[in-house]
Amino acid sequence: MNQPYPNEREPNETRQTATYLSKRLAQAGLRPVTRFGQNFLIDLNLIDLIARSAELKPNDVVFEVGTGVGSLTAKLADAAGAVLSIEIDANLHQLASEELSGRPNVLLLKGDALRNKNALRDDLMGHIRDAIARIGDDARFALVANLPYNIATPLISNLLHETPYPDVIVVTIQKELADRMVAQPGTKDYGALSVWVQSVCRASIVRVLSPKVFWPRPKVDSAIIRLDAEPEKRAAIPDLKYFHDTVRALFFHRRKFLRSVVISAMKGRLDKAEVDQVLASLGHGETSRTEQLTVTELQQLVEALRQAEAKKATS
Numbered sequence: 416m417n418q419p420y421p422n423e424r425e426p427n428e429t430r431q432t433a434t435y436l437s438k439r440l441a442q443a444g445l446r447p448v449t450r451f452g453q454n455f456l457i458d459l460n461l462i463d464l465i466a467r468s469a470e471l472k473p474n475d476v477v478f479e480v481g482t483g484v485g486s487l488t489a490k491l492a493d494a495a496g497a498v499l500s501i502e503i504d505a506n507l508h509q510l511a512s513e514e515l516s517g518r519p520n521v522l523l524l525k526g527d528a529l530r531n532k533n534a535l536r537d538d539l540m541g542h543i544r545d546a547i548a549r550i551g552d553d554a555r556f557a558l559v560a561n562l563p564y565n566i567a568t569p570l571i572s573n574l575l576h577e578t579p580y581p582d583v584i585v586v587t588i589q590k591e592l593a594d595r596m597v598a599q600p601g602t603k604d605y606g607a608l609s610v611w612v613q614s615v616c617r618a619s620i621v622r623v624l625s626p627k628v629f630w631p632r633p634k635v636d637s638a639i640i641r642l643d644a645e646p647e648k649r650a651a652i653p654d655l656k657y658f659h660d661t662v663r664a665l666f667f668h669r670r671k672f673l674r675s676v677v678i679s680a681m682k683g684r685l686d687k688a689e690v691d692q693v694l695a696s697l698g699h700g701e702t703s704r705t706e707q708l709t710v711t712e713l714q715q716l717v718e719a720l721r722q723a724e725a726k727k728a729t730s
């Protein structure tokens with residue numbers, strides 16, 4: 416294994432504490448930047464737990480968003496074949512580059528992981544595909560990170576649209592967001608995000624984390640979440656973008672009945688009679704509500720709407 420840090424420093428295992436981090440940043444004239452969601456994990460056991468929960472092997476290509484000072488990155492690089500990590504803060508990118516130098520399986524990028532809310536930075540998937548090609552047919556793609564909370568939803572949501580999409584995701588996110596990802600029909604947390612995530616993955620919460628395990632402390636609880644890709648489920652959705660956009664529209668007015676929600680979502684595309692026909696064919700009555708529909712029922716509904724629209728366009 417490579418020696419990750421120069422010999423004169425303490426070994427990695429004892430260094431990741433609030434004191435160490437604050438000193439290390441202060442030495443470089445830095446302080447945590449709130450707008451970049453810089454809440455560093457200071458419990459080494461949890462850094463281990465994140466890496467262990469992804470069950471990394473040498474055939475894994477790991478994507479990390481938010482290198483920070485590189486503590487989790489080093490753990491990931493110990494276990495995986497290749498690690499691609501991106502950091503928006505140029506100062507932290509510089510620090511992490513020093514910490515992780517001499518690790519041939521780590522590629523550090525500087526900049527924003529997102530081009531905009533709806534898209535990843537342009538070159539990211541190219542880097543990931545290259546690393547996968549180098550590893551070969553049995554390569555696995557993983558997203559493992561202590562995510563900056565302000566980009567967790569668009570990042571995960573956009574990655575699930577990509578080809579390939581991650582075989583496994585193990586990330587620290589706000590607990591409230593984790594609850595939404597695993598939520599079941601009929602609960603207050605069940606919404607478009609639950610349906611999108613559960614349409615292409617199996618989702619579970621690994622551990623709830625108190626603010627105490629971060630420095631500086633965030634205001635809310637966090638959770639480590641694990642998502643396992645279910646490619647056969649994703650393959651059953653003929654048009655991912657149509658599905659994603661329509662599900663979002665269907666959850667837009669949570670208090671309304673399904674019929675009026677579908678009518679407004681399909682405005683200008685299907686008329687009321689056509690919507691009624693689709694709903695009747697699937698057995699959804701006057702009092703059905705979007706939030707009571709299972710993921711499978713929503714997939715069937717969106718696909719029936721898509722086909723009705725396509726039929727109308729060709730008639």
Ligand SMILES: C[S@@+](CC[C@H](N)C(=O)[O-])C[C@H]1O[C@@H](n2cnc3c(N)ncnc32)[C@H](O)[C@@H]1O
Nearest residue numbers: 451454455456481482483502503527528561563
């Ligand atoms: C919660 S910290 C995690 C840092 C480190 N990996 C750890 O576990 O302690 C999130 C990191 O993501 C970086 N970051 C924030 N927004 C980003 C973005 N849009 N693209 C890339 N990195 C970002 C922050 O600067 C910060 O270093």
